[in-house]
Amino acid sequence: MSENHSPLAQFEIKTWVPIRLGDFDVSFTNSSAAMVATLVAISFFLIVGMRRASLIPGRWQSIVELTYIFIANLVRETIGPDGRPYFPFIFSLFLFVLFGNLFGMLPYSFTFTSHIIVTFSLAMVVFLGVTVIALAKHKLHFFSFFMPPGVPLYMAPLLIPIEIISYLSRPISLSVRLFANMLAGHTLMKVFAGFIVSLGVFGVAPWLFVVALTGLEIVIAFLQAFVFAILTCLYLNDALHLH
Amino acid sequence: MKKINEIETLKLKLEEASSKSNKDHLNKKTALHEKGSALSLALRVGVELVSAVAVGTGIGLGADYWFKTGPWLMIIFIVIGIVAGMLNVYRLASGYNYSGGYHKNKKNQETISFPSKSNEGFKD
Numbered sequence: 001m002s003e004n005h006s007p008l009a010q011f012e013i014k015t016w017v018p019i020r021l022g023d024f025d026v027s028f029t030n031s032s033a034a035m036v037a038t039l040v041a042i043s044f045f046l047i048v049g050m051r052r053a054s055l056i057p058g059r060w061q062s063i064v065e066l067t068y069i070f071i072a073n074l075v076r077e078t079i080g081p082d083g084r085p086y087f088p089f090i091f092s093l094f095l096f097v098l099f100g101n102l103f104g105m106l107p108y109s110f111t112f113t114s115h116i117i118v119t120f121s122l123a124m125v126v127f128l129g130v131t132v133i134a135l136a137k138h139k140l141h142f143f144s145f146f147m148p149p150g151v152p153l154y155m156a157p158l159l160i161p162i163e164i165i166s167y168l169s170r171p172i173s174l175s176v177r178l179f180a181n182m183l184a185g186h187t188l189m190k191v192f193a194g195f196i197v198s199l200g201v202f203g204v205a206p207w208l209f210v211v212a213l214t215g216l217e218i219v220i221a222f223l224q225a226f227v228f229a230i231l232t233c234l235y236l237n238d239a240l241h242l243h
Numbered sequence: 244m245k246k247i248n249e250i251e252t253l254k255l256k257l258e259e260a261s262s263k264s265n266k267d268h269l270n271k272k273t274a275l276h277e278k279g280s281a282l283s284l285a286l287r288v289g290v291e292l293v294s295a296v297a298v299g300t301g302i303g304l305g306a307d308y309w310f311k312t313g314p315w316l317m318i319i320f321i322v323i324g325i326v327a328g329m330l331n332v333y334r335l336a337s338g339y340n341y342s343g344g345y346h347k348n349k350k351n352q353e354t355i356s357f358p359s360k361s362n363e364g365f366k367d
Contacts, residue, residue: 161320161323162323162326162327162330163327165295165298165299165302165320165323165324165327166295166327166330166331168298168302169291169294169295169297169298169324169327169328169331172294172297172298173287173290173291173293173294173295173331176290176293176294177287177290180290227287
């Protein structure tokens with residue numbers, strides 16, 4: 001433990017089971033282990049919670065149902081009835097990000113959402129999926145998305161590149177937001193936790209700060225999962241109902 | 244006969260109660276929703292501004308590499324990226340969200356055009 005005092009050591013990828021597929025390194029790492037643990041936890045949470053589904057729900061069943069209703073309402077409010085087929089995807093995405101964030105709050109665990117490649121892959125799935133849905137639904141009319149109605153034609157050479165860049169920046173902003181929040185929060189916590197020991201008696205001050213920060217981090221874990229889900233809904237809404 | 248009446252009154256009572264609780268639920272829901280989205284809005288703005296500039300720079304660098312045209316395309320695309328970032332933030336803040344078009348304008352037009360349409364129908 002003594003060699004790992006760097007606040008960034010917690011983000012290190014450690015290979016557990018080395019696997020090579022051709023030229024690709026597909027080893028089972030601590031990140032993969034965290035993802036598997038997240039999936040197991042989600043399945044456990046949902047399946048065991050609903051195992052004895054009764055008309056009058058117990059505490060656990062209530063939590064499961066509230067989560068379901070929360071996302072169902074989100075989809076209904078932002079997309080409307082057209083969004084119903086996409087509910088399972090948004091629900092799984094929300095739970096995956098939420099449980100990943102919360103798993104990162106356990107001591108000695110690993111936060112896979114603090115890696116840009118993980119969040120970027122999730123964002124690219126959303127971005128490509130939304131684009132394909134829009135193309136399939138509106139065919140070539142989709143490209144009118146980049147040319148708002150009522151704009152004079154001589155503005156087009158300026159406006160279309162701006163709209164295209166604005167559209168392409170979606171997956172980046174979606175992934176960077178989640179990644180940066182998790183990375184910054186966890187680094188800050190580790191830095192202040194390091195002060196506790198080195199300050200001796202006065203370590204009480206950073207200790208109190210870390211306690212408060214832990215609460216804040218849990219709020220951020222929920223909020224970022226919510227933002228990820230709501231933005232996916234908004235993008236889907238754009239794709240289904242072009243202006 | 245009496246039983247049916249009782250059932251009817253019970254039905255009415257039930258409907259009343261359920262609609263009331265629905266309303267309460269909706270009111271609470273929107274309040275919570277607004278609070279949550281205000282905080283999430285604040286978290287979104289900064290990243291929104293930067294990411295568009297990053298995309299613009301990336302496209303510019305790629306195009307320069309492809310066409311071998313010095314720094315010029317990069318400079319142009321950085322400017323376009325900055326504009327796109329500001330557009331993103333403007334849309335976010337003014338409630339257009341991410342729509343490429345202008346949803347709000349369209350809705351306004353619809354509400355304006357609706358009464359005139361109905362008038363036309365009346366004349367006919």
